[in-house]
Every structure is written in structure tokens, then in C-alpha cells.
Amino acid sequence: MESATTISQELFTTNNLWILISTAFVFIMHLGFACVESGFVQKKNVINIIFKNTMIPAIGLLTYAIMGFNLMYPGADFAGGFFGFAGFGISTDEAGLTSAYNPGYTYWSDFIFQGMFAATCATIVSGAVAERIKLVPFFIFTIIFVMLIYPIIGMWHWGGGWLKVAGFHDFAGSSLVHSVGGWGALAGAIVLGPRIGKFVGNSVRPIPGHSIPLATIGVFLLWFGWYGFNGGSVLSADPALLSLVFVTTSLGAAAGAVTAFFTSYFMFKSYDVSMVLNGILGGLVGITAGADVITPMESIIIGGIAGILIPFSVVFFDKIKIDDPVGATSVHLVCGVWGTLATGIFGEGKSLVSQLIGVGAIGAFAFGTAFLIFYILKVTTGIRVTEDYEERGLDITEHEMEAYKI
Amino acid sequence: MESATTISQELFTTNNLWILISTAFVFIMHLGFACVESGFVQKKNVINIIFKNTMIPAIGLLTYAIMGFNLMYPGADFAGGFFGFAGFGISTDEAGLTSAYNPGYTYWSDFIFQGMFAATCATIVSGAVAERIKLVPFFIFTIIFVMLIYPIIGMWHWGGGWLKVAGFHDFAGSSLVHSVGGWGALAGAIVLGPRIGKFVGNSVRPIPGHSIPLATIGVFLLWFGWYGFNGGSVLSADPALLSLVFVTTSLGAAAGAVTAFFTSYFMFKSYDVSMVLNGILGGLVGITAGADVITPMESIIIGGIAGILIPFSVVFFDKIKIDDPVGATSVHLVCGVWGTLATGIFGEGKSLVSQLIGVGAIGAFAFGTAFLIFYILKVTTGIRVTEDYEERGLDITEHEMEAYKI
Amino acid sequence: MESATTISQELFTTNNLWILISTAFVFIMHLGFACVESGFVQKKNVINIIFKNTMIPAIGLLTYAIMGFNLMYPGADFAGGFFGFAGFGISTDEAGLTSAYNPGYTYWSDFIFQGMFAATCATIVSGAVAERIKLVPFFIFTIIFVMLIYPIIGMWHWGGGWLKVAGFHDFAGSSLVHSVGGWGALAGAIVLGPRIGKFVGNSVRPIPGHSIPLATIGVFLLWFGWYGFNGGSVLSADPALLSLVFVTTSLGAAAGAVTAFFTSYFMFKSYDVSMVLNGILGGLVGITAGADVITPMESIIIGGIAGILIPFSVVFFDKIKIDDPVGATSVHLVCGVWGTLATGIFGEGKSLVSQLIGVGAIGAFAFGTAFLIFYILKVTTGIRVTEDYEERGLDITEHEMEAYKI
Amino acid sequence: MKKIEAIIRSSKFESVKSALSEIGASFFTYKEVKGFGKQATEHVTYRGAEYDLGYIARIHIEIIVANDSAAKVIETIRKAAHTGEIGDGKIIISTIDEILSIRTSKSNESAL
Amino acid sequence: MKKIEAIIRSSKFESVKSALSEIGASFFTYKEVKGFGKQATEHVTYRGAEYDLGYIARIHIEIIVANDSAAKVIETIRKAAHTGEIGDGKIIISTIDEILSIRTSKSNESAL
Amino acid sequence: MKKIEAIIRSSKFESVKSALSEIGASFFTYKEVKGFGKQATEHVTYRGAEYDLGYIARIHIEIIVANDSAAKVIETIRKAAHTGEIGDGKIIISTIDEILSIRTSKSNESAL
């Protein structure tokens, strides 16, 4: 990327346009999450998950405007630090709308692209706690998580904080977005406990999702949106880097599908479409940390290993009786950590030690705070619906509506 | 924007590319409408609404090529006027494909972007008259509305007509597109009368939509498409303005969701997802007139008020016994008018008086002509299906098909 | 397009960006196919078709990386030939990432755009053989078809082979993609035979699809993706040509919808939404070969004739007892051939004779090889599930899952 | 105790339901069923081939009543479901041995 | 009057339907039900955990006939629904008090 | 032979099913039905207007048993489906003429 002083208005316009188009692509990921999660829950809880996943991006954008953006990007004064804050609200002067702000985007583009990312981590959590969490406590969690926890962790690396200085590399958020959401999902699933009837004695009773077509639409929309998620993270339309990122992203997803297919076939002797769908997502999450620093061949390896991890991880969480209806922890946490480490292994000039430090610090902070929030909510407002509500479903009991009249 | 003579081929290429990408985004709004409307009708009328919403963009594009485009943009000879026409068909010379035509787009881009908008207003109507209108009269209405009424009104402002001169400002069509559709929806709903069983004595019997997931997909696709609808209306890829428009559009939608959530909770004591979905659309419609001339903070206020208007408006139309199965009048008419007025209140250098003139003139003409067309159709061909057809549903009776075999 | 040596970095960046965005658009077509095909099959075979259509793009991308790309674009050494190969795998030097490679895109962009196309032809086949083919043999067919047959045919024209020299013109793949898939579909449907109960004596028993809304979502997503399919095939963001292609593509689809509506109404006296949906696809396929060399008016004619062909073709294949559950042969084969010939009729400077040669050669090779592969699979592994499996549905028998719990 | 089964037009369900509740018989069970009868089934088209949908969508109501209220319930259903057009449906009456309330363990009249 | 209920394989519905219409018994009501029996239910997997689907999808046919045609109808259904494999289903015959036509108010034989 | 019909809460289906299989009565047929009764139906809201969903989702179990096992089966269902809250449902017992196995052509006890 040329320096800000020399970039032509033409290149600036193209770069900025790409960031905005990427924003729209990332937006569609929220629909992707809504479809995946509602497809994988029971018919009686569909309205509930849709309600959450519709409110989350709205909440995410507004809280990011209020303070998230300025927590995550507090400016050079806080470089290398753990925490910084540049004040409430968003605003800019004329210069913020030119390449003087950044050769890749205006201030507004910067805000809206980052803001669209912000809500993603809360959406990840909503899948893991589905079918049994109370609505209001969940929204309280969401607001705190999106407004404070996510931006603070983001600041450590993307905001120029201590992880940046420590040589940590997370291109588009295997750790900063996905594993943060995944840790929150794990914390929520633990504090809440499993759905009634999921674990009976030592056996696991599957509770199949109500619509695989809906889940499939969601996975494809996520893959589509990922071109903006990873592609936009190039922060310009630089042809060489952007085209590499498209290739690594695509091949990572493809490899995840294929290895999840084979692995689940060998493990379960069936062609399990839910595993393939999760394999794609695992491949995408896995590739996200290093999409800019690895070769296409390496992206196949990283995505392929992510696809292998998925079925093992799903079985593992079932075994330790953590009930995650949509597989959010397997996809976002396990593959997010894997992708971050893989960047240390394969990425040129990247250090596995730095990556380990990042994974550890982020995990400790994200899991710790999420656990704390959920726990405090549990002992104050309560976080779990009554048994009666859970059996009749949250749609009728919390929303007084039914998802389908078919 | 630089003047046509000085713009570089590079900027012209980028600008034009954005207009075309916006066209594709606006196209996907037609799928959004199809999903919202089919999700909110009963299972027995799904094919019917899909049939309409599939034919409408096709009809819209073709009639716009035949005469709509040249009615809406008749050229400088008709500047400041009420009506103009530049002849049938579309064609251009070499110059029309360069920046000599416009620094932002070629003649073909101009046509296809505007043409994709055109059908939107008819789609809005189809939701309000759903579940009881006859197919052929509806198509006759659609053709007249899209081929004549919409372009004539559009010419008043965007085509350089009298409203332009009068200082009216409607950036991307809160009035020109959405309220025009909304007025048509209102006229149709009045002339048709309510569905059987909707109003019994003084009580309102809700007729729930058959699939909330489908409606949700629709709303998210509309939000996605709105980035092209508003973003493309910048008519170039100008970084400062385009990024502002993305921010105001996003925050308006988010604010609409949040305020519709609270308002409907206080009004109905339930977490009503259909209100939140309509709140998002209301916020988007509200922000559309002034997305280029307001600040992000103002966009939150405008979208937020739109979200508050939605539940009140839905209840109001129920009270006066106007039956609008999908809430098209609340979303497009009420919030369209609100957005246009809000531009006069908040927009720098905009006049509330000019906005009121525009709202009044557009309302009178759109509602008057739509009412007339529906009324003439009612007394000639008839516009309402028989009671028997309505009870058995339009899918079996008019289309001889069922939407689902589940 | 300027020559590689003179193009500015600005234009190169914009061109390359468009190719990558087009890649994402083409990707979404895979979701479109998944939705159309799953919507048009019975409820009991939904998982099966989704499984296939999810694996196909993954397989397509990986095999294209392994050898497809280098078979299809073997380089100048093989110019004018029938077959060439540039070795396994993909890789590039620094120059491949600059405009020295091509003024429109980098090497990576070239690969990923072409790779996203590759799987399309196998997806087309999956619809025609749905509800009765065994999974593993289908995947074997897919791999051979995508890895060998499609790239070899592609090389003849787009790879600079003998059809290129012969003056054949197929802009974005009416023949090279759609008819190739259509021929494979025909071969598969013939070798497999019809579904049980489809043809009883001389009468045709329709087997309605399980969800028209799902099929509709698919068709709209395909139309959306087509802007990348045809638009990306401009191979740059050239304003004049790209905007023409958007117009011809849009009008072709619109005309197909309208004529399919009228034709099917006159033939069957019903408003058949499945015909309108197929008419849109037929219009799009028809326009694809000549989208760059015809006028908008001609695009209406070509798309309109495609829309007329659809209902006749559907009835014809039923009459000769070829069972194609989703109408893939009518849409992709019949309209693909029509579009290729239409380019010879309408396209300036194009020759109908060259087009006929191309259609014949491609048909002979694609149908011949596909038939052979299916036939060999039939006599070795077997390609058809047992009667019992077919009656109970492939979801329960092959996948041990159900698509819906509604 | 009598079991009364009524197979009625789906479109008449609301009026049967309110007629029953007017005479105080507001406890019953129903389900959607598909019926063949003299009424021609819906004639539909799919991709150019015509066929019969093969059934008419109907509602099947099941209501258990004491012997002496049976006549009234039957007449109420008959009136409310009647249109006079082919396809009105049937009412089937049979005698049951016993009805038992799961909640109270009471049976027959006292189970209702 | 007899009520004949047949619980058959979904895949045998078409052949039972046409067999019945051949003997002129083309008026009946049916619905989809789920059955447990000796036939093992479908064995399925979801996200790596195996389980039984818990039921077999079946069709439940209800047909009211005059006493003297009962034997023929029963035999027709039995033959058309028979495969010999476990899971063929059952036919249940019971006596009803009366069947009433909603349209004509006629009862029993004349209601059919 | 007795036909036992039980109309139970959907949420009690699993426990009834296992209770039945414990006493060896693991052959039966069930379907989803909608019930009206003393239990108030779900109160819902749609777009600001409140209304009653108009029914409670229930499971209807049908099981044919020999006369002497009827009492045990009835008691088993009653216990497993019991909560004591309004809405527990009913068990309906009636006498059938015959049950016939489609596969074996055997009838009554030997058809089970």
C-alpha cells in the first residue's frame, strides 16, 4: 500500500468502495448466522433465536457507535497498551473523509466496517445457549460483551495494543472474533447446563434441528459473507493480496467440507450433512487468522485439518456433557484456536510462541469475563427459563408466537 | 464530483462499477420483498404472492425499457415541468458509454439502475392486497402503475421537474419510491376491503403469517439490498459521501429495530419479532430521503422514530379496519412520509415547507391515480376473488398448485 | 481494454476487484442451485440433494486447483489444439500478481474466478438425476466431469483451442458451461431411467417439488449471481461493455419470465409458477453466449424465445419419458444450445456455421463422455438405489437424517 | 358414552367450533385429515402435467359425550357444517366402553 | 355399519387406494400417523450420535361400510397392503352406531 | 379386543412410551392432534393483536390390546401421563370387533 500522502484519488476511491462492499458482505453474515442457528434448533424455539439474531446486529452497531469503536481504536496514545478509550460517540472532520485518514478508507468506512464485525461474536454465543436461555439476561450479556469485552480484546491487536507489539498475527479474526465468540459460547453453555433430555445417564440423545435447508442457506451465506470478512480485512483493494485472500479463503472452506465428509463417514458410517456444513465453517474460521500470509496449498492443509477437528470436537463436547445445539464451540472456538496456531506454524515470519501467547491471553480474558457475566446474571436475574417453558418452547412462552403455520 | 470533462477514466470506471453492483443489490431486494410477503401470508396463498413478486420485476424492467425510462428522464427540454417524454425504447450512441454522458455511469448503467428501482413500488402494493386480489387485474394495475404513475412522479424530482425546482429533497426515494408504493397499497387495501374474518364486529382477528423464518430472510435481504438502493443513489463511488450513506443507512435500520422492540414491548407486553422486522424496514425507509444530508446521530433519531411509528401505525390501520397483511402501509407509507419530512427538519439547507409540498403532491397524485385504477378495475373486471376461492386459498384455485408438500 | 503494458495500477485494481466480486457472485449461484434443486424434489430427498450441492463446489474448487485450471488454460503452446496441460497444481511468480499477467486480473483472481465456474456443470447434472442416484457413483462422475471433461471442452474455446480459431463465440458459457452440464444431465437421466411411478403406461404422473418458496429463493439467487457470471466474463470493469452486459442479462431474464408465463398459460390454462421460474433461468442461459455482442432489444428476443422453449421442452422430455425432476435439461441444454445459435444469428460478425460446429462438437463430446461414465458406473458399482430406498427416500436410507422436523 | 366423529370441510371448522361452544360442548380433539368422496378432488397442474391432488383437506373432530347429549351435539355439528353442496362430510357415532380422565381418574360423565 | 381402520405402509397407499376404487369403495378418509411395532424403526445419526427415529411413517385409513360389504373391503385392503415383510400393519374392525351425511341428513347405508 | 385411545400432553409422550414398553406393550400408533378442553389455550400476540392460539398441541395414541391386558395398559398410560394440572387429557376405551394382521392374516390376539 502506498503511503497516505502519495495515493491517488482513484485508488483511494476503489479501496474505500471495496471496504464498503465488504461491509455489506459482512452484514449478510448476520443473516447467515440467523439461518444456521434457527435451522439447527427445534421448531418450538425458532422465533426466539431469530429474535436474538435480529436484535444482535442492531445492538452491535449502536453500542459500537456509542463507545465500542473508540475502545477498540483509541489511537496512538495507547499504542502497546491493554486498554484505551478515545471518548463517546463517533465524529470526524473533513480530513477524515480523505486519504489523509487512511489510504484504504474514510473514517466512516472504518467505523461501519469494524462495527459490522463487532456483533458477530455475540451471535456466535447465541447459538450455543439456544433453546433454554432467558431473553433479557441474554441481551444484557450481549451488550456487555459487544460494547466492552470484544473491543478491549480487539484493541490489544488491531487497535495497536500489546499483542501487536508482541508479534501476534490474526489477519481477520480467527481469535479476535471467532474464538472470542467461541469462549463466550463455552462459558454460556457451561453456566446454563444442557437442555432437558440431552444427556440421559451416560447416553447422548440427539435433538435434531428443525430445518436442514435453512441451516444450509445459512452456511452458504456465511461463506459468501466471508469474502467480505477476510477480503475487507486487506483494508484496501490491493490486487495481489486481495486475490490471494480470496483463493486461500475459498480453498480453506472447500478442504474443510471434504475432510469433514471423510472424517465423519469413518467415525459414524453415515453421510452427515450437518458435519459437512460445520466442516465448511470450520475451514473458514481456521483460515481467517492467516489468510494473508499463507500459500493456497497451506490453506488446503489448514482448512482440511479444521474439517477433521469438527467431528472429533462435536463428539468431545457431547462426551463432557456440554450442550451446544449448533456446534458453535467446535466451529468458532476449536477452529479459531487452530487457525491462530496454524498461522504461527505456516505463516512466513510468524512465531508460534507469539500466537500461543495471544491464544492464551484472549482465551483467559474472554472466557473469564463471559463466565463471570453469565454467573452474575444467573445468581441475580436468573438465566434459564423454567422447565415448563423449555418443554413448551420459547416461541410460545416468551414470544407468544409460532414460527410456522404449515 | 468532478465535472464530466475532467474526470479520469479510472474514476469513471470505478463509479460505473459501483452503479452496476448497486443494481445487483437492488435486484436482490425483489427477493427480499418476495420472502417478506410470502412469509407473512397464509400457507394457502404463498404461490400467489410468489407468482406476483416474480413477475413484477420482469414487468418492471420491460416496461421501463419501453417507455418508463424516457418518461422519468425526458431530458433538459422538460426541466421544471410536470410531464415529459423522450420517446419509446432505449438506445445510445458511443458517447453515452463514456463519461461524457455522466461522470458516474454510462447510459446503460443509468437505465438498468433506474429500471431495477422501478418495479419496487408495485411490489410494495402486492403485499397490502395479498390473499384476496385477482391475478390479472393486479397485473393490469402493476403495468399502469410502473409504466406511467411511478415515472411521472419520479420525473418531478429526479427527472429535473417542478419538485426539483421547488427545493424538494428526496435522496433515494422515501417519497418517490416508498410512499408512492405505500399510497398504492393504501388505495388497493381500501378498494378491496379486508380479508374474510379479519374484522369481526369491533374485534381484530389476527391472521398470522405462515413462516417467520422466510419473512426474516426477506428483511435481511432488503437491508442488504438497501446498501445498493441508498449507496447507488450517490450516483458515484465518492468516498466521503458513500461512506456517510452506508453509516446513516446502517444506524437508521439498527435504531428502528431497537425502538420497535421497546415500543411493541410496552404496548403489547410481548417480544414481537414481526414488529422488530417491520421496525428495521421502517428505519430503512425513514432514512432513505435524507441519507446524504444528515449526520449519523440524526440517522439514529430518524430511524428510531420510524421504529416507534411502526407499532402505532399497525394498530391504527387495524382500528380503522384497513387490512394490510404485511404492514406495507405502515412501513412504506407512514415511514416514507416521516423520512421525507425528517429531511426537511434535519437536513442542512433543506426546507420543511418544500418537503411538505412534495409529500402532499406525491400523495395526492399517487393515491388518486391508484384509487382510480383499482376502482375502474373493480367495476369492470372485478378485483376480488370469490369467497370460496379466498377460503380455499389462491394457490389451489388460481394456480392449481400447492406451495409445500411437507 | 488497454494492453498490459500501458494499463494504470488504478484501472488494474478496479478490474481485478470486479473479477473477485464476480467470483463471490458466482459462488452464490451454488446456493441458488442447491435451493432450486432441493425445492423441486420431494421432502424425502432434500438432505441428499443438499449434500451433493454442498460437496460439489468444494470438489470443484479442489480439483480445479489440482489440475482443472491447467487443463483449461494450458497456455499459448497449445493454441488451436484439442488438448493441453500445463502441469499439476497452481502457483505464480511476482509478475502473476501484476497487470503484466493480464490487464484485468492477477493469476490468483484468474484461478478463483474460473474455479468457481467449474463446479457449475456438475451441479446442473445433480438436479436431473435427483431422487434415485447413489451418492458415491455420483461423486465419482462429478470428479471426472469437473476435473477432466469440463476443462477440456473449456480449453477448446476459452483456453485458446480449436473452437476459438474456428470463430466460435460463447461469451460466458451458454455452451461451455450450461449445455455441457445439460448434456451430462441428459446422459444421466437416460442411463438411470425415470423415478418409480413417474410414467405409468402412457400417462405422466407429476411428482411435485416439496417447497416452491425454496425454489424461488434459488432462482432469484441464480439471477443475482448471473451478474457476476456474465459481468465477470467481461474480464475487466470496462464501463461500456460491462453496462451493456448488465442490461442484456437483465432483459433476457425478464423476457424469459414473461414469455414462459404466456406460453404456459396458453398451453396449460394455469398460472404455473414453476414455468415462470424456469423461464427466468432459460432466459439467463439463453443470453449468456452473446451477452456482449447483442443489443438490448435482441436480448429481449433471445430471452423471450428461451422462455417459450421452456414449457415445450418440459412437455417434450416428459413425452419421450426422460425424467428430469428439476427441468435441468430444458433450462441448461435446450436454452444453452439456443443461446449459442442465437449468437450466430444476432451477434455482429458472428457466424451461425461456427456456432453450429461448436454446438455439435461440444454436444458430441460432453454427451458421449457423460454417457460413457454413467454407463461404466452402472455396470460396475451400480448407480441406482434400490426400490425400497427410493420409496422411503434417500434422506433416511442414505443419510440417516430427515430434512425437517416441522 | 358416545364417541362422535365428524369429518367436515376445513372452511367450516370455525363455525362448528363456535356452535359447539354455544351449547357448552367446548371440549374436543381435532386433526387435519384428507378425504376422498363424491366431491371431485382439486384439479392441479405441475410443470405442464395435470393431475388430481387426490384428496380434499378436511378436519376430523372427535368428541366424547354422555348418551343424552349426543343428539344435540350431532344436530349442532350437522347444522354448522352444512352447505348443501357435495362434500359436506359425515358424522359417525359409536358407543365407547368408558372414558377416563387422566388428571382425576374419574370416569364417564364425571371425566368430561 | 362397520368402521374399518387400516394402518398401512405409506408406500402402499397408492395401491390400496386404487384397489379400493376398483371395488367401488372410493370414499374414505386418511391421515399420516406414526407407528411402533415389530418392525425396527429407522436408525439415524445426527451430529455423530446415533438414535432411533422412534417411529415408522404410516398411513391410517378410515372407511365406513355397510355390514355386508365389510368382508370384501377388508380383504381388498389386506391384499393390496401386503408385502409379507414385518411392518405390514393392521386392520381394525369395529361396529358403529350410525353414520350421518351432513349434506343430506340421511343416515347409514343411504349416507354413504 | 379393546381399542384404547389416549389423548395426552405432547410433553408426556416420551414417558408414556417408555412406560408402555416396560410392560411389554410396545406396539401402537400415534399422531399429533389439537385439543380443546378446560385447559386454557395458549395466549398469543401477532402484530399487536392478542388472540388465543385456539388449541393445545396433543398426542393421540391408539393401541389395540387383548381384553385382559386392557386394565394394565390403561393404568400405565394414566400414571405416566399424569401431572395433576388441568390439561392432562383423557383415555377412551372401546370394544372392537376384530383386529387383523395384514402380514399374517391372523386375527385378534394372534394379530398383535
Ligand SMILES: Nc1ncnc2c1ncn2[C@@H]1O[C@H](COP(=O)(O)OP(=O)(O)O)[C@@H](O)[C@H]1O
Ligand atoms: N364411507 C366413508 N368412510 C369414511 N369417510 C367418508 C366416507 N364417505 C365420505 N367420507 C368422508 O366425507 C367426505 C365428504 O364426502 P363426499 O362424498 O365428498 O360429500 P358428501 O358428504 O356431501 O356426500 C369425504 O371427503 C371423506 O373424507
Ligand SMILES: Nc1ncnc2c1ncn2[C@@H]1O[C@H](COP(=O)(O)OP(=O)(O)O)[C@@H](O)[C@H]1O
Ligand atoms: N397393538 C397395536 N395397536 C395399534 N397399532 C398397532 C398395534 N400393533 C401394530 N400397530 C401398528 O401397525 C404397524 C405395523 O406393525 P408391525 O408389528 O411393525 O408389523 P406387522 O403388522 O407386519 O406385524 C405398527 O407400526 C403400528 O403402527
Ligand SMILES: Nc1ncnc2c1ncn2[C@@H]1O[C@H](COP(=O)(O)OP(=O)(O)O)[C@@H](O)[C@H]1O
Ligand atoms: N369430551 C371430549 N372429547 C374429546 N376430547 C376431549 C374431551 N374432553 C377433553 N378432551 C381432550 O383432552 C384434552 C385435555 O382436557 P382438559 O379438559 O384440558 O384437561 P383435563 O383432562 O385435565 O380435564 C383436551 O385438550 C382435549 O384434546
